Amino acid sequence: MLENCTQDSIQPISIDVRLASIFSLYAKGIVDYEHMPVIKELKLPYVLKPGEYGLARTVEKINQQSSNYGMLFFPRSRAERIGLLIQSGVMHPFYKGEMIFGIKNIASHPIRLSHKMGVAQVCFFDIKSNCVPLQHLYSHGKVM
Helix, strand or coil: CEECCCHHHECCCCEEEEEEEEEEEECCCCCCCCCCCEEEEECCCEEECCCCEEEEEEEEEEECCCCCEEEEEEECHHHHHCCEEECCEEECCCCEEEEEEEEEECCCCCEEECCCCEEEEEEEEECCCCCCCCCCCCCCCCCC
């Protein structure tokens, strides 16, 4: 269900997930669904400047083979306390791949991001009805 997870990551009601990589976004002109920004993987450790936004990928990989649960993705309180804004979201049943999320420095100071830094957590919940597997462009941990 959750690969690359450590025993230390298991919390009472959630599982902590760690930073594997970060990507910067570059665009010329206006960005929309037709004109997506270009992404570039950055080397960790990386210092995220105030106001800087990027995409991040987790070390942990989801392999949901069942339709009876979903996951909510939340920032860790420690990340919030240093000024990191972690975009939260939903992981649908049958999702497979790394978790991709937005990350932004909303503080007035630079923040060092390092490999395997704990930045977010996932919470599982039961689904009582039948679900249809979701297939979309960003399945399987695809960044863009």
